[in-house]
Amino acid sequence: MDDNVKFFYGENVPLEMHKVRIVQRLNLLPIEKRFDAINEAGYNTFLLKNRDVYLDMLTDSGVNAMSDNQQAAMMQADDSYAGSETFTRLENKIQELFGKKYFLPMHQGRACENILSQNYVFQDSVIPMNYHFTTTKAHITINGGIVEELFLDEALVAKSENPFKGNMDIKKLRDLIEEKGADKIPFVRMEAGANLIGGQPFSLQNLEEVRKVCDDFGLKLVLDASLLQDNLYFIKNREEKCKNMSIKEITKAISDLSDIIYFSARKLGCARGGGMCMNDEEAYMQMREYVPLYEGFLTYGGMSVREMEAIVVGLDETMDEGIIEQGPKFIKYMTEELEKKGVPVVTPPGGLGCHLNAIEFVDHIPQSKYPAGALASALYLVSGVRGMERGTLSEERDKDGNDTLAHMELLRLALPRRVFTLSQIKYAVDRIAWLYENRKLIGGLKFVDEPRVLRFFFGRLKPITDWPDELYQKFKEDFGDSL
Ligand code: F0G
Numbered sequence: 001m002d003d004n005v006k007f008f009y010g011e012n013v014p015l016e017m018h019k020v021r022i023v024q025r026l027n028l029l030p031i032e033k034r035f036d037a038i039n040e041a042g043y044n045t046f047l048l049k050n051r052d053v054y055l056d057m058l059t060d061s062g063v064n065a066m067s068d069n070q071q072a073a074m075m076q077a078d079d080s081y082a083g084s085e086t087f088t089r090l091e092n093k094i095q096e097l098f099g100k101k102y103f104l105p106m107h108q109g110r111a112c113e114n115i116l117s118q119n120y121v122f123q124d125s126v127i128p129m130n131y132h133f134t135t136t137k138a139h140i141t142i143n144g145g146i147v148e149e150l151f152l153d154e155a156l157v158a159k160s161e162n163p164f165k166g167n168m169d170i171k172k173l174r175d176l177i178e179e180k181g182a183d184k185i186p187f188v189r190m191e192a193g194a195n196l197i198g199g200q201p202f203s204l205q206n207l208e209e210v211r212k213v214c215d216d217f218g219l220k221l222v223l224d225a226s227l228l229q230d231n232l233y234f235i236k237n238r239e240e241k242c243k244n245m246s247i248k249e250i251t252k253a254i255s256d257l258s259d260i261i262y263f264s265a266r267k268l269g270c271a272r273g274g275g276m277c278m279n280d281e282e283a284y285m286q287m288r289e290y291v292p293l294y295e296g297f298l299t300y301g302g303m304s305v306r307e308m309e310a311i312v313v314g315l316d317e318t319m320d321e322g323i324i325e326q327g328p329k330f331i332k333y334m335t336e337e338l339e340k341k342g343v344p345v346v347t348p349p350g351g352l353g354c355h356l357n358a359i360e361f362v363d364h365i366p367q368s369k370y371p372a373g374a375l376a377s378a379l380y381l382v383s384g385v386r387g388m389e390r391g392t393l394s395e396e397r398d399k400d401g402n403d404t405l406a407h408m409e410l411l412r413l414a415l416p417r418r419v420f421t422l423s424q425i426k427y428a429v430d431r432i433a434w435l436y437e438n439r440k441l442i443g444g445l446k447f448v449d450e451p452r453v454l455r456f457f458f459g460r461l462k463p464i465t466d467w468p469d470e471l472y473q474k475f476k477e478d479f480g481d482s483l
């Protein structure tokens with residue numbers, strides 16, 4: 001997949017169009033200590049302490065590097081409970097970029113999902129979407145709703161040439177509405193940069209087609225814009241009819257097609273917070289009631305005013321292609337370097353991070369023994385790199401208590417924007433390649449302590465054999481005392 005990227009050096013070395021002015025000391029523990037750390041963390045990378053991690057590729061959420069202009073804006077925040085100037089600036093920015101009249105502030109993305117679901121989802125409501133996200137699905141199902149994923153068949157093909165694997169299958173959407181009846185469907189949800197299938201974008205064309213179906217059946221279209229930044233970049237660079245549009249124009253076109261937009265500003269806007277915007281007064285008035293109840297007063301919604309100032313600037317910076325290309329460029333580099341070494345990765349490279357295809361990487365581990373979770377633990381052990389399991393562990397059990405086997409078993413290595421250097425990426429690539437050569441040493445995991453909801457956050461597991469010891473021994477043979 002050849003993106004029309006500007007700032008490259010030589011064949012494929014991405015150039016950083018920023019310089020680093022604040023840094024944080026990192027630790028690279030010896031493997032003995034990493035062995036203890038992963039055991040203490042119950043083989044769950046969420047439970048590792050950051051001081052034991054060398055490269056934290058768990059997520060991009062709330063950990064993107066901020067710009068000097070964001071930090072400067074934070075100093076000017078207007079701290080007041082009600083009617084803060086900062087809120088007005090954020091509301092105006094949302095109106096300017098998305099063209100939506102009403103804005104409801106919320107403390108992060110899942111807070112939006114909570115309020116949206118409480119307002120619209122009832123017992124047996126059906127919510128069609130291009131792909132689910134963990135917290136989205138949890139909020140919909142807790143309110144009695146059913147998630148229907150209408151992805152393209154190709155969405156689940158790890159190695160693909162399709163530039164828009166995040167598209168919704170329009171025929172499936174029509175068929176589902178006809179089968180269930182439009183009155184059962186409170187809204188159709190499209191997720192930008194479909195997270196769980198490898199940060200894969202939808203095209204503007206596809207969103208237009210989804211809109212058309214919504215219009216035919218009188219349905220609302222809700223956009224989860226948390227990963228919009230990368231999706232905008234991909235539309236501009238991969239969709240022929242959009243290549244002469246500015247990022248701002250593409251944003252406006254997407255927004256005009258959507259009735260309600262919500263986002264995690266831990267991703268979009270490169271700060272910490274979230275919110276929802278719409279033109280529909282009724283939707284606004286209904287959901288407004290929940291904000292003081294769950295979030296905070298209507299002019300901060302659980303966010304610090306400093307973060308709100310940072311979002312205003314961050315959203316503006318999201319409109320600059322020279323800024324937002326950094327993430328996809330680094331992800332592309334990492335993915336292609338791994339591919340050269342034969343490591344199974346998700347292609348085309350998406351947004352958010354580089355995704356290892358665990359089902360192929362450790363094809364000797366059945367899904368019931370959590371291959372992507374095992375790979376996450378193994379990678380931490382041999383490198384100090386922390387990734388996130390995006391597979392069966394991240395699913396909920398069904399009503400009968402059986403594991404729901406995920407469509408894909410991925411190890412996501414998130415690249416928070418402007419955080420890592422190219423030599424750090426190269427280190428990760430080298431260790432992943434070593435692990436791939438020694439993959440047969442990796443074994444499965446089983447739960448020892450399993451929470452009922454969103455179990456991947458706090459669940460504790462253990463290896464089903466003593467495979468971590470064998471991996472440790474092999475590492476020592478090959479690397480001696482080096483880290
Ligand atoms: N929607 C999408 C597409 C997301 O990726 C996330 C968060 C949320 C909603 C929820 O937002 O975290 O602010 O409550 N994704 C993070 C991740 C957690 O690591 O991918 P939140």
